[in-house]
Amino acid sequence: MQLKRIIEENDTIAGKVFDLTIQFLIIVSLISFSVETIPGLSETTTQFLKLIEVATVSVFTLEYLCRVYVADNKLRFIFSFFGIIDLLAILPFYIARGIDLRSIRIVRLFRLFRMFKMFRYSRAIQRLKQAFLTIKEELILFLIAAGFLLYISSVGIYYFENNAQPEQFKSIFHCLWWAIVTLTTVGYGDMYPITTGGKIFTSIVAVIGIGVVAVPTGLVASALTKVIKNEEN
Amino acid sequence: MQLKRIIEENDTIAGKVFDLTIQFLIIVSLISFSVETIPGLSETTTQFLKLIEVATVSVFTLEYLCRVYVADNKLRFIFSFFGIIDLLAILPFYIARGIDLRSIRIVRLFRLFRMFKMFRYSRAIQRLKQAFLTIKEELILFLIAAGFLLYISSVGIYYFENNAQPEQFKSIFHCLWWAIVTLTTVGYGDMYPITTGGKIFTSIVAVIGIGVVAVPTGLVASALTKVIKNEEN
Amino acid sequence: MQLKRIIEENDTIAGKVFDLTIQFLIIVSLISFSVETIPGLSETTTQFLKLIEVATVSVFTLEYLCRVYVADNKLRFIFSFFGIIDLLAILPFYIARGIDLRSIRIVRLFRLFRMFKMFRYSRAIQRLKQAFLTIKEELILFLIAAGFLLYISSVGIYYFENNAQPEQFKSIFHCLWWAIVTLTTVGYGDMYPITTGGKIFTSIVAVIGIGVVAVPTGLVASALTKVIKNEEN
Amino acid sequence: MQLKRIIEENDTIAGKVFDLTIQFLIIVSLISFSVETIPGLSETTTQFLKLIEVATVSVFTLEYLCRVYVADNKLRFIFSFFGIIDLLAILPFYIARGIDLRSIRIVRLFRLFRMFKMFRYSRAIQRLKQAFLTIKEELILFLIAAGFLLYISSVGIYYFENNAQPEQFKSIFHCLWWAIVTLTTVGYGDMYPITTGGKIFTSIVAVIGIGVVAVPTGLVASALTKVIKNEEN
Numbered sequence: 001m002q003l004k005r006i007i008e009e010n011d012t013i014a015g016k017v018f019d020l021t022i023q024f025l026i027i028v029s030l031i032s033f034s035v036e037t038i039p040g041l042s043e044t045t046t047q048f049l050k051l052i053e054v055a056t057v058s059v060f061t062l063e064y065l066c067r068v069y070v071a072d073n074k075l076r077f078i079f080s081f082f083g084i085i086d087l088l089a090i091l092p093f094y095i096a097r098g099i100d101l102r103s104i105r106i107v108r109l110f111r112l113f114r115m116f117k118m119f120r121y122s123r124a125i126q127r128l129k130q131a132f133l134t135i136k137e138e139l140i141l142f143l144i145a146a147g148f149l150l151y152i153s154s155v156g157i158y159y160f161e162n163n164a165q166p167e168q169f170k171s172i173f174h175c176l177w178w179a180i181v182t183l184t185t186v187g188y189g190d191m192y193p194i195t196t197g198g199k200i201f202t203s204i205v206a207v208i209g210i211g212v213v214a215v216p217t218g219l220v221a222s223a224l225t226k227v228i229k230n231e232e233n
Numbered sequence: 234m235q236l237k238r239i240i241e242e243n244d245t246i247a248g249k250v251f252d253l254t255i256q257f258l259i260i261v262s263l264i265s266f267s268v269e270t271i272p273g274l275s276e277t278t279t280q281f282l283k284l285i286e287v288a289t290v291s292v293f294t295l296e297y298l299c300r301v302y303v304a305d306n307k308l309r310f311i312f313s314f315f316g317i318i319d320l321l322a323i324l325p326f327y328i329a330r331g332i333d334l335r336s337i338r339i340v341r342l343f344r345l346f347r348m349f350k351m352f353r354y355s356r357a358i359q360r361l362k363q364a365f366l367t368i369k370e371e372l373i374l375f376l377i378a379a380g381f382l383l384y385i386s387s388v389g390i391y392y393f394e395n396n397a398q399p400e401q402f403k404s405i406f407h408c409l410w411w412a413i414v415t416l417t418t419v420g421y422g423d424m425y426p427i428t429t430g431g432k433i434f435t436s437i438v439a440v441i442g443i444g445v446v447a448v449p450t451g452l453v454a455s456a457l458t459k460v461i462k463n464e465e466n
Numbered sequence: 467m468q469l470k471r472i473i474e475e476n477d478t479i480a481g482k483v484f485d486l487t488i489q490f491l492i493i494v495s496l497i498s499f500s501v502e503t504i505p506g507l508s509e510t511t512t513q514f515l516k517l518i519e520v521a522t523v524s525v526f527t528l529e530y531l532c533r534v535y536v537a538d539n540k541l542r543f544i545f546s547f548f549g550i551i552d553l554l555a556i557l558p559f560y561i562a563r564g565i566d567l568r569s570i571r572i573v574r575l576f577r578l579f580r581m582f583k584m585f586r587y588s589r590a591i592q593r594l595k596q597a598f599l600t601i602k603e604e605l606i607l608f609l610i611a612a613g614f615l616l617y618i619s620s621v622g623i624y625y626f627e628n629n630a631q632p633e634q635f636k637s638i639f640h641c642l643w644w645a646i647v648t649l650t651t652v653g654y655g656d657m658y659p660i661t662t663g664g665k666i667f668t669s670i671v672a673v674i675g676i677g678v679v680a681v682p683t684g685l686v687a688s689a690l691t692k693v694i695k696n697e698e699n
Numbered sequence: 700m701q702l703k704r705i706i707e708e709n710d711t712i713a714g715k716v717f718d719l720t721i722q723f724l725i726i727v728s729l730i731s732f733s734v735e736t737i738p739g740l741s742e743t744t745t746q747f748l749k750l751i752e753v754a755t756v757s758v759f760t761l762e763y764l765c766r767v768y769v770a771d772n773k774l775r776f777i778f779s780f781f782g783i784i785d786l787l788a789i790l791p792f793y794i795a796r797g798i799d800l801r802s803i804r805i806v807r808l809f810r811l812f813r814m815f816k817m818f819r820y821s822r823a824i825q826r827l828k829q830a831f832l833t834i835k836e837e838l839i840l841f842l843i844a845a846g847f848l849l850y851i852s853s854v855g856i857y858y859f860e861n862n863a864q865p866e867q868f869k870s871i872f873h874c875l876w877w878a879i880v881t882l883t884t885v886g887y888g889d890m891y892p893i894t895t896g897g898k899i900f901t902s903i904v905a906v907i908g909i910g911v912v913a914v915p916t917g918l919v920a921s922a923l924t925k926v927i928k929n930e931e932n
Contacts, residue, residue, distance in 0.1 A: 030617065034638035037624060138457070146673070151263065158270060172267035177665045182419055184672040186648055189422035189655035189888050199410045206417040207379070210449055216676055218454030221684030221920060224604070371923070384729065391736060405733035415885055422655050422888035432876045439883040440845070443915055451920030454687060496850065500871035503857060612906070643898045650905040652881055655888035682909055687917030690837070 004070040007063075022063060029056040057093040064090060135223040142215050146183075149212060153179040153205045160198035183209040237303040240296075255296060262289040290326040297323060368456040375448050379416075382445060386412040386438045393431035416442040470536040473529075488529060495522040523559040530556060601689040608681050612649075615678060619645040619671045626664035631657075649675040703769040706762075721762060728755040756792040763789060834922040841914050845882075848911060852878040852904045859897035882908040 006014045032052040035045070064086045071077035078087070132139070154175035161169040168191050169175055178191040182202065193202050239247045265285040268278070297319045304310035311320070365372070387408035394402040401424050402408055411424040415435065426435050472480045498518045501511075530552045537543035544553070598605070620641035627635040634657050635641055644657040648668065659668050705713045731751045734744075763785045770776035777786070831838070853874035860868040867890050868874055877890040881901065892901050 034620075034642075037628075038637040038639065039632075143673075154267075162270075166272075171271040173271065176267075177669065180669045180672055181653070184676060185418045185420075185651045185884065186653035186672055186675075187414070187419035187421045187651075187655075187886065188653050188658040189420075190658050192421040192423050203410065203413045206413055206419055207376075209419075210417055210445075211453070212676075214450040214453040215457075217450050217680040217683050217916070218457045218920075220677070220680040221454040221687045221917075222457050224681075224684045224688050387733075395736075399738075404737040406737065418651065418884045418886075420653065420880070420885035420887050422886075425887040425889050436876065436879045439879055439885055442885075443883055443911075444919070447916040447919040448923075450683070450916050451687075451923045454684075454920040455923050500853075503861075504870040504872065505865075609906075643902065646902045646905055647886070650909060651884045652886035652905055652908075653884075653888075654886050654891040656891050678909075683913040683916050686910070686913040687920045690914075690917045690921050 003066065007066055007070050022059075025056050025059055028052060029060075032056070053093070057090055060086070060090045131220070131223040131226075134226060135219045138219050139216065142219065145215075146212055149205075149208060150176060150179045150183060153183065156201050156205070157193065157198060160195055160201050161193050164195045164198070179205075182206060183212055185209065236299065240299055240303055255292075258289050258292055261285060262293075265289070286326070290323055293319070293323045364453070364456040368452045371452050372449065375452065378448075379445055382438075382441060383409060383412045383416060386416065389434050389438070390426060390431060393428055393434050394426050397428045397431070412438075415439060416445055418442065469532065473532055473536055488525075491522050491525055494518065495526075498522070519559070523556055526552070526556045597686070597689040597692075600692060601685045604685050605682065608685065611681075612678055615671075615674060616642060616645045616649060619649065622667050622671070623659065623664060626661055626667050627659050630661045630664070645671075648672060649678055651675065702765065706765055706769050721758075724755050724758055727751065728759075731755070752792070756789055759785070759789045830919070830922040834918045837918050838915065841918065844914075845911055848904075848907060849875060849878045849882060852882065855900050855904070856892060856897060859894055859900050860892050863894045863897070878904075881905060882911055884908065 005012060006018050009015050010019060029052070032049050035041075036049055041049075067083075067086065068074055068077060077083045154172050157178060158169055158172050158175045161175075169178070174191075180186075181188055181191070182205065185206075193199050238245060239251050242248050262285070265282050268274075269282055274282075300316075300319065301307055301310060310316045387405050390411060391402055391405050391408045394408075402411070407424075413419075414421055414424070415438065418439075426432050471478060472484050475481050495518070498515050501507075502515055507515075533549075533552065534540055534543060543549045620638050623644060624635055624638050624641045627641075635644065640657075646652075647654055647657070648671065651672075659665050704711060705717050708714050728751070731748050734740075735748055740748075766782075766785065767773055767776060776782045853871050856877060857868055857871050857874045860874075868877065873890075880887055880890070881904065884905075892898050
């Protein structure tokens with residue numbers, strides 16, 4: 001079967017054209033989805049975006065039906081990871097027709113699943129996956145340690161700053177937000193300590209926070225070194 | 234003794250259930266502690282939180298008594314690191330009964346010690362510990378170097394900015410806060426130089442600051458690579 | 467030919483003097499270009515800067531003509547990468563004479579190409595180039611993954627914050643700006659989530675963002691280790 | 700000579716006590732220097748700080764004279780790196796007596812040189828020095844590349860933002876400050892792009908900026924791995 005080879009394989013010119021076309025349409029669809037959110041669009045632009053929407057969804061529907069058609073085991077494809085994603089990527093378009101317009105907004109988020117389809121085309125993703133599997137245990141350990149640090153930081157800053165800035169450092173949950181913004185070194189500046197105790201505490205936490213960033217970087221660095229070395233042998 | 238094995242070991246189903254239950258209750262207790270700090274909670278929620286408090290502390294007390302009971306050397310357990318933590322985790326609950334309500338707040342901070350109990354269950358923590366022991370000397374050296382840089386930065390910015398912003402860059406101690414926020418690249422934006430000299434000085438300090446973050450990252454990376462390599466052999 | 471050796475090679479004293487003079491004039495020209503942008507310069511300064519401009523461009527023109535003269539294949543040099551850069555570095559000066567003064571501003575940006583000439587003198591740049599070629603595939607993979615994360619973050623924050631801050635989180639494109647500022651941990655503080663949902667979402671994104679910074683760092687670290695090791699053998 | 704051994708060596712108990720005392724006094728002197736900058740100190744505190752000043756400088760003077768006395772080649776010690784630092788650490792105290800009070804402020808900055816004396820005691824500093832010598836060339840290359848990126852970023856943002864925010868992005872030199880704050884990911888929030896072009900440009904620059912931080916981190920990581928490996932063999 002020629003069609004099967006074009007759709008499922010990547011080794012013919014037709015197959016490559018097919019793959020690239022689908023990838024291009026996924027990106028077009030994502031951009032059009034983003035443009036739609038800009039407030040105050042003209043009537044012509046809205047009409048044009050709707051046209052793109054109809055066009056891309058039509059192609060994606062055709063692609064989905066073809067994939068089901070050429071699959072050796074049709075049911076297995078439908079309930080496979082990519083089968084479900086392919087369906088979720090087109091479903092909101094059809095469902096949203098009948099019901100009210102407000103709900104479309106949330107349902108459309110599913111359109112993002114289209115993006116994940118791109119992963120099918122990337123062989124290189126396997127290498128990254130392998131690197132992360134090598135350090136899975138260490139990363140979990142790091143996440144637990146980071147969680148501990150975040151929690152202790154939140155409780156600490158709560159006791160130091162709650163009296164001085166009750167509106168900002170309202171509860172431990174509000175302090176958790178501060179702890180994440182500080183320890184990831186994002187530092188928006190919406191919340192920061194003003195008491196001397198809070199500043200000293202933050203200083204200690206921020207220095208430890210460098211270590212928190214250092215550990216996963218070190219983990220990824222050593223894992224990638226290992227994966228690259230293994231590929232050479 | 235069956236009970237001893239359940240409490241102290243991890244190799245039976247009952248032992249695993251016991252461990253997971255205690256871990257789950259520690260997390261429940263920490264969440265309930267955090268929820269309590271939210272201002273303006275309803276009477277029902279407060280009652281419910283008090284109930285959780287009584288329940289978890291009861292279980293922790295029972296656990297503590299059991300641990301003392303099954304210990305071969307009872308006194309040694311009581312004065313061991315985890316023995317003291319187990320006691321500190323439940324003590325505030327009983328002490329806070331008799332005395333006035335304001336003091337509870339500070340005493341309750343000890344409840345956080347419950348969190349450290351989780352470390353007992355983690356075997357993986359040993360690996361991280363080993364990595365940090367490998368680079369202990371280098372980390373101390375880095376901390377001293379970082380301390381030098383922080384101090385020099387503070388003194389420098391004090392001379393550049395004190396005249397222009399006397400309220401912000403009040404003393405070298407206030408500048409130390411600025412130095413930490415800048416060198417860890419958190420950058421809240423509560424203090425920043427406005428004079429040309431201060432900006433040039435900060436630029437030099439910030440570029441060196443990249444190195445300050447680079448050194449511990451490099452240390453952790455090489456230590457982890459070493460630990461992983463040693464485990465393979 | 468003596469002149470050819472001085473201009474194209476680096477192994478005589480005259481050749482080294484020639485190279486260092488050109489490098490020095492490039493830097494002088496760049497500084498003078500920067501000083502010109504300071505508003506409210508005195509007439510004397512402006513005159514002095516114009517003098518520097520005439521002087522440097524004269525030398526660069528002479529250099530360009532010499533390079534064309536000594537080249538074995540004149541046409542090949544003119545259309546080579548550095549031949550075009552050498553021409554672009556002097557062209558705006560002559561073109562801007564005839565036309566109106568406003569347009570000079572944009573055309574002058576080409577002067578920056580002078581800076582790239584410095585690369586010709588740096589042999590060490592080859593080593594860095596080699597390190598980046600080693601990890602080219604991984605870097606592309608990372609950039610795609612980073613692009614995915616940026617897009618998903620933007621869409622997510624748009625749904626969480628658009629209702630609460632319609633002016634700040636106006637469209638997915640405005641959110642993309644927020645995503646870049648947050649994931650690179652720059653954190654200007656011009657846009658940040660205020661809803662609970664948005665804060666929780668940002669927390670997850672920021673923690674993943676540490677990984678985003680960790681991957682290229684790890685890649686560069688392993689590539690540089692490899693290049694250094696290869697040079698030793 | 701016993702005195703020579705105590706002062707210059709570290710292998711006797713008296714020698715260790717001497718070294719630790721000097722180190723302790725350096726820290727006391729630095730703290731007292733910092734406390735002095737706090738505005739609104741009471742008369743008693745000022746008097747107490749002056750006492751500490753006199754005491755520490757006396758000891759440092761005595762130490763300096765002893766070091767000159769025990770040195771085999773007195774002139775060589777006086778003009779050595781540490782000889783000059785030792786002198787600079789005490790000189791301002793004596794000079795500041797005669798002249799007016801305002802100038803003391805700047806002269807006192809030399810007191811910071813006392814801090815560098817600590818390096819004499821640290822043997823471990825040699826190891827870090829070795830690691831940095833290994834990657835000296837690469838670090839210089841990185842600094843040049845970083846300089847290029849900073850300059851291009853400044854020029855770019857100047858053209859994008861100068862019209863929209865002439866007060867903030869006044870000249871290329873003002874933009875250089877923005878470029879450093881952004882590329883080091885400090886992100887104070889005192890200057891940020893508001894135009895669409897400026898935001899797109901900043902996004903590209905910020906993503907490249909991750910690489911800028913990644914390169915020295917990778918360099919330090921590989922250099923430290925090498926130094927640690929060499930010490931093991």
